[in-house]
Amino acid sequence: MTMNQDTIMQTSAELSSVSKVMPWLGAGLTGLVVLFLAFDGITKVIRVARVMEACQKMGIGPDLAVRIGILLLACTALYVIPKTAILGAILLTGYLGGAAATQVIARSGIFPIAFSIGFGLLVWVGLILREPRLVRWILLRQ
Structure with missing residues (x-):
C-alpha cells in the first residue's frame, strides 16, 4: 500500500468511529435540552410562585402562563418522539423565537434573548x- 492509501484508510476508520459517537452525543444533548424544556413547562403548569412572578413582570398572567407551559410540553413531546422529532424541532424553534421576542418587548437584557436563541440552536x-x-x-442538497 502506498502512503496515500494508508492515509485514506485511516481517515475512513476515524470517520467511522466519529459517526458512531455522533448519535450518542446527539442523544445526550437532546436529553439535556428535553430536561430543561420539560422542567420549564412543568413549572408553568403547576404555577410555581417564582415562575408566575417572572411571567407577571413580562405581562403574562397565570392562566396564559399555564397555557404556554402546556404548549411547551406538547412541542417537547413531539421533539422526543423519533417520528415527529423534526416537527417538534420546528415548533420548538417557533416557541423559542416567541420567547426571545417576549424578552425583547420586556426589555429583559441580552442574556435572556441570547439564551432563547442559543437554546433553539441546541435543539437542532x-x-x-x-x-x-x-x-x-437543511442545506437543500440531495
Whole structure:
C-alpha cells in the first residue's frame, strides 16, 4: 500500500468511529435540552410562585402562563418522539423565537434573548447529531 492509501484508510476508520459517537452525543444533548424544556413547562403548569412572578413582570398572567407551559410540553413531546422529532424541532424553534421576542418587548437584557436563541440552536444540533442526514435536507442538497 502506498502512503496515500494508508492515509485514506485511516481517515475512513476515524470517520467511522466519529459517526458512531455522533448519535450518542446527539442523544445526550437532546436529553439535556428535553430536561430543561420539560422542567420549564412543568413549572408553568403547576404555577410555581417564582415562575408566575417572572411571567407577571413580562405581562403574562397565570392562566396564559399555564397555557404556554402546556404548549411547551406538547412541542417537547413531539421533539422526543423519533417520528415527529423534526416537527417538534420546528415548533420548538417557533416557541423559542416567541420567547426571545417576549424578552425583547420586556426589555429583559441580552442574556435572556441570547439564551432563547442559543437554546433553539441546541435543539437542532442535538437532532442533527442524532440524524446526520438532516444536514443535506437543511442545506437543500440531495
